[in-house]
Amino acid sequence: MMYNNEHFEPVITPNVSKPGCETIDFYIKNEDGYKALEKALKMKPAEVVDEVKKSNLRGRGGAGFPTGMKWSFMPPNPVDGQGNPKPKYLVCNADEGEPGTFKDRLIFTKTPHRMIEGMIIGGHAIGSNKGFIYVRGEWFKECRLMQKAIDDAYAKGFLGKNILGSGFNFDLVIYKGAGAYICGEETALLNSLEGKRGEPRLKPPFPAQVGAYGMPSCVNNVETFAAVPYILHKGWEKYAKMGTERSGGTRMIGVSGHVHKPGVYELPMNLSINEIIEIAGGVKGGKLKAVIPGGASAPMLKASECTVLTDYDSLAKAGTMAGSGGIIVMNDTVCIPEATYTLLKFYEHESCGQCSQCREGSHWLARMFKRILDGGGTQDDLDYIAKICGNMAGQTICAFADAVTGPALSSVRKFRSEFEELILRGGLKGINREESVSHKMGGAHV
Amino acid sequence: MSNSSFEITMPKVDLNYTSAKTPVHSDPNPEAKPLPKVTIDGKAYEFKPGDTIMQVAERYNLHEDIPRYCYHPGMPIAGTCRMCTVEVEKAPKLMTSCSTPAGDGMVVHTRSEKVLKSRNGVMDFLLANHPLDCPVCDKAGECELQDYTFEYGPQESNFKEEKRVFKEATTKKLSDKVTLNMNRCVHCERCVRFTDDVTKTNDLVMLNRGWHKELAATDEKVGLTNDYQGCLTDFCPVGALTFNDFRFEKRVWFLDKKPSLCDGCSKGCNIEVHHDKEIVQRYMPIYNEKVNGHWMCDEGRLSYHTYADADRIVSPLVHDQASGRLASTNWETASQVVNAKVKSATKTLVVLGTDATTEEGMLVKGAFANRAEVKYHSGFGDNKALDHLLRQSDKTPNTNGLKAIGLSPLAPTDINGNDLVIVIRQGRARLPKVEGQDVILVGVYSREEIETLKTSNVRVHAVLPSLATIEKDGSFTNCDGHTQSFTAAVTHRGKSLAMPRILAALVGEKR
Numbered sequence: 001m002m003y004n005n006e007h008f009e010p011v012i013t014p015n016v017s018k019p020g021c022e023t024i025d026f027y028i029k030n031e032d033g034y035k036a037l038e039k040a041l042k043m044k045p046a047e048v049v050d051e052v053k054k055s056n057l058r059g060r061g062g063a064g065f066p067t068g069m070k071w072s073f074m075p076p077n078p079v080d081g082q083g084n085p086k087p088k089y090l091v092c093n094a095d096e097g098e099p100g101t102f103k104d105r106l107i108f109t110k111t112p113h114r115m116i117e118g119m120i121i122g123g124h125a126i127g128s129n130k131g132f133i134y135v136r137g138e139w140f141k142e143c144r145l146m147q148k149a150i151d152d153a154y155a156k157g158f159l160g161k162n163i164l165g166s167g168f169n170f171d172l173v174i175y176k177g178a179g180a181y182i183c184g185e186e187t188a189l190l191n192s193l194e195g196k197r198g199e200p201r202l203k204p205p206f207p208a209q210v211g212a213y214g215m216p217s218c219v220n221n222v223e224t225f226a227a228v229p230y231i232l233h234k235g236w237e238k239y240a241k242m243g244t245e246r247s248g249g250t251r252m253i254g255v256s257g258h259v260h261k262p263g264v265y266e267l268p269m270n271l272s273i274n275e276i277i278e279i280a281g282g283v284k285g286g287k288l289k290a291v292i293p294g295g296a297s298a299p300m301l302k303a304s305e306c307t308v309l310t311d312y313d314s315l316a317k318a319g320t321m322a323g324s325g326g327i328i329v330m331n332d333t334v335c336i337p338e339a340t341y342t343l344l345k346f347y348e349h350e351s352c353g354q355c356s357q358c359r360e361g362s363h364w365l366a367r368m369f370k371r372i373l374d375g376g377g378t379q380d381d382l383d384y385i386a387k388i389c390g391n392m393a394g395q396t397i398c399a400f401a402d403a404v405t406g407p408a409l410s411s412v413r414k415f416r417s418e419f420e421e422l423i424l425r426g427g428l429k430g431i432n433r434e435e436s437v438s439h440k441m442g443g444a445h446v
Numbered sequence: 447m448s449n450s451s452f453e454i455t456m457p458k459v460d461l462n463y464t465s466a467k468t469p470v471h472s473d474p475n476p477e478a479k480p481l482p483k484v485t486i487d488g489k490a491y492e493f494k495p496g497d498t499i500m501q502v503a504e505r506y507n508l509h510e511d512i513p514r515y516c517y518h519p520g521m522p523i524a525g526t527c528r529m530c531t532v533e534v535e536k537a538p539k540l541m542t543s544c545s546t547p548a549g550d551g552m553v554v555h556t557r558s559e560k561v562l563k564s565r566n567g568v569m570d571f572l573l574a575n576h577p578l579d580c581p582v583c584d585k586a587g588e589c590e591l592q593d594y595t596f597e598y599g600p601q602e603s604n605f606k607e608e609k610r611v612f613k614e615a616t617t618k619k620l621s622d623k624v625t626l627n628m629n630r631c632v633h634c635e636r637c638v639r640f641t642d643d644v645t646k647t648n649d650l651v652m653l654n655r656g657w658h659k660e661l662a663a664t665d666e667k668v669g670l671t672n673d674y675q676g677c678l679t680d681f682c683p684v685g686a687l688t689f690n691d692f693r694f695e696k697r698v699w700f701l702d703k704k705p706s707l708c709d710g711c712s713k714g715c716n717i718e719v720h721h722d723k724e725i726v727q728r729y730m731p732i733y734n735e736k737v738n739g740h741w742m743c744d745e746g747r748l749s750y751h752t753y754a755d756a757d758r759i760v761s762p763l764v765h766d767q768a769s770g771r772l773a774s775t776n777w778e779t780a781s782q783v784v785n786a787k788v789k790s791a792t793k794t795l796v797v798l799g800t801d802a803t804t805e806e807g808m809l810v811k812g813a814f815a816n817r818a819e820v821k822y823h824s825g826f827g828d829n830k831a832l833d834h835l836l837r838q839s840d841k842t843p844n845t846n847g848l849k850a851i852g853l854s855p856l857a858p859t860d861i862n863g864n865d866l867v868i869v870i871r872q873g874r875a876r877l878p879k880v881e882g883q884d885v886i887l888v889g890v891y892s893r894e895e896i897e898t899l900k901t902s903n904v905r906v907h908a909v910l911p912s913l914a915t916i917e918k919d920g921s922f923t924n925c926d927g928h929t930q931s932f933t934a935a936v937t938h939r940g941k942s943l944a945m946p947r948i949l950a951a952l953v954g955e956k957r
Contacts, residue, residue: 198655202523348656348657350656352655353652353655355526355527356529356568357567357571360572360657363610363656364605367607371607384604390567395539395567397526
């Protein structure tokens with residue numbers, strides 16, 4: 001069998017290459033659409049949660065938290081101070097802003113109904129009647145397609161009042177963000193959803209207690225929801241078997257950078273990074289030098305480390321993370337300090353500016369890398385980068401500071417000789433390298 | 447959207463803007479459930495369930511051990527400066543003490559190596575872009591950035607980059623009272639939360655994000671509009687927000703600080719009078735849970751100008767028949783003149799302004815017991831609150847106190863039929879309307895007021911200056927019925943006398 005895994009079959013993307021796959025008719029006719037919903041509505045909510053728990057589905061947004069467990073944290077009958085029942089909200093995190101990640105967009109444009117069905121099942125499971133889809137601000141077309149899909153689902157009676165005669169009501173609303181990376185963090189997303197500044201909240205209280213508009217809320221990734229119909233329809237055993245012991249199912253991997261066939265691949269988890277690069281057509285234009293395995297905030301891996309498997313636990317053991325499944329491949333023409341600077345500039349721009357360490361540290365690191373590239377660096381700087389990263393990591397409200405230190409620290413640790421050479425020779429000019437266009441463009445901050 | 451309308455209600459959160467700073471003790475009854483205990487730096491402290499670690503520390507006066515920027519006891523918790531982190535045993539990471547609820551049996555270390563390293567890191571970051579212009583900064587000397595740098599900060603910085611400069615916000619007037627220097631800001635956002643949650647005027651916002659996050663007035667054309675702008679400059683931990691009235695007036699280490707009461711309205715906010723060599727430089731609020739919390743209004747804050755006014759009359763004045771003017775004289779002459787006047791008057795009315803202390807009220811009542819009628823007068827009518835915080839419509843401090851000692855208010859017709867009216871008033875109460883009678887003024891007056899009276903043909907016979915609130919001892923009863931006593935904060939440098947001696951002069955008794 002393909003990919004050395006006899007249980008594997010595409011969960012989300014079996015038909016994404018076929019014309020018309022985004023329509024509701026295609027989904028119902030060819031993909032057993034909304035069958036899982038029918039089945040789920042006949043089950044008790046706790047049974048649905050149990051099913052998802054047993055499937056070992058883990059959150060696909062980056063942190064990899066078990067979805068069934070997250071759902072079970074939702075209070076069954078929340079009441080406010082006066083004893084009136086409080087509504088619960090289900091939120092879909094479609095703020096896919098991680099550099100190198102583009103899997104959710106494929107789901108939005110090619111198989112939106114799978115996600116909608118997943119959300120309705122989720123709403124049934126946690127007892128919520130209202131769902132929000134928080135969409136990244138830049139996704140204009142995707143937003144229109146999703147709205148069309150929601151309208152179609154309403155027309156067919158999968159959304160709205162008394163879905164499929166079960167007495168269960170569920171409404172879905174699209175909310176567009178304003179284009180901030182940090183709003184992909186679940187509490188910042190909730191703030192943004194409420195119309196506030198997109199700044200992460202202090203935890204506790206967790207969203208399961210105090211979420212959107214102060215009500216218990218559950219936030220899940222697009223891909224997580226899209227996997228739910230399969231679990232309900234085909235059974236959790238089948239889904240769990242595809243994955244590893246502690247995380248079931250498949251993963252959508254977006255491969256980009258120096259490969260021949262960049263794109264989104266739905267793959268089992270027992271593949272190594274090298275194998276994934278092979279599937280994506282192999283390294284283009286030179287030898288493999290470094291890989292960022294899980295979106296820009298995951299620490300880099302050297303070419304020699306790329307035998308590591310891509311499931312959550314193996315990557316964590318290798319000192320990096322599975323993140324959001326965006327693999328960025330770099331060949332040996334890439335100047336690592338320069339590539340890291342590009343990432344740091346992104347982080348400098350996207351830090352929300354709440355916590356001291358992150359606000360000042362991300363700025364400081366980016367300026368420091370820039371100075372090294374311009375030829376003003378010293379060997380001490382490299383030690384000081386490690387010190388700054390040490391002061392940042394794990395000290396802030398959200399994981400953004402850790403995300404900044406991921407590429408910065410790993411690049412200096414793993415490619416220190418390159419930095420040293422750059423410092424010795426006086427920056428990019430010294431190694432006969434033109435400053436790449438992207439730096440000049442981003443020079444003046446908005 | 448095709449779906450049904452959403453009904454979304456925000457949960458109402460009542461802000462407790464006065465947080466307790468007093469220790470709590472378990473019920474001595476052995477059957478009662480004892481209060482939980484948290485161990486801070488090796489010593490166990492009882493706390494009320496729901497307190498955060500910071501609040502427990504505040505209760506037991508350990509606040510010196512936990513540095514903070516964003517935390518302020520009168521505002522909601524932000525947890526963003528990361529300065530107040532402490533080590534909690536069994537917790538994987540350092541915890542922010544401001545936001546972590548204390549638990550029974552929790553063991554907290556506020557000065558472990560890990561904590562100090564973290565605080566050092568935060569200081570390193572905050573100082574990186576700070577201009578370090580302490581020599582010209584008004585906050586120097588009472589700056590939390592300075593203090594914590596001294597205590598926790600790195601000796602030197604490796605920040606070799608150019609510092610961040612907000613060109614348009616280096617000296618920006620947010621209103622006629624407050625000036626912003628954004629370069630010094632440490633982004634604690636106390637000011638934003640204050641206008642959002644305490645004054646509820648939403649005057650300030652943070653623009654942009656990340657390292658070019660910038661404080662600005664919500665409407666640049668209007669600027670700050672709330673009545674508590676001075677508080678912004680009190681709790682700003684650095685010199686980013688400074689109060690124009692005090693800006694460049696005095697270095698803070700020259701100031702002597704004495705507690706007193708604000709007499710600007712019937713609330714009686716607790717203040718600290720900051721003076722240098724008896725010259726008052728500013729008022730600052732001090733915490734009183736029952737009266738003003740942490741705040742005071744700008745009107746009260748600026749009210750010291752009445753007493754520090756160059757035109758305040760600080761020498762007795764007597765009407766000179768020959769020139770027809772009020773002339774400065776000594777107390778002997780003034781005493782003789784007023785005493786004769788009081789004795790020769792057939793019917794005398796004493797109008798006591800409600801800015802007198804309760805003790806003064808009793809003295810006046812006693813001194814004139816058989817000689818004249820004593821009525822109190824504020825000139826502001828019945829008191830009502832002007833906003834949800836502190837400001838009151840009665841701009842005098844002691845109406846309730848004088849009412850309590852049995853005085854009755856001045857009715858409009860009371861003045862008629864008297865040939866002498868003695869007005870006792872300390873600069874806050876309005877002057878009663880007097881027509882055709884001789885008047886002796888006692889208390890705190892400005893030259894302008896006397897001149898206005900003269901132009902309106904009031905026959906001012908003499909002016910006897912007395913001490914202002916901050917210059918004397920006494921007690922006030924505020925609008926909520928709290929009686930607060932105070933002692934002199936500054937020594938009067940003019941010729942004004944305390945009330946007993948003035949009364950003695952008036953009624954001709956040795957007191």
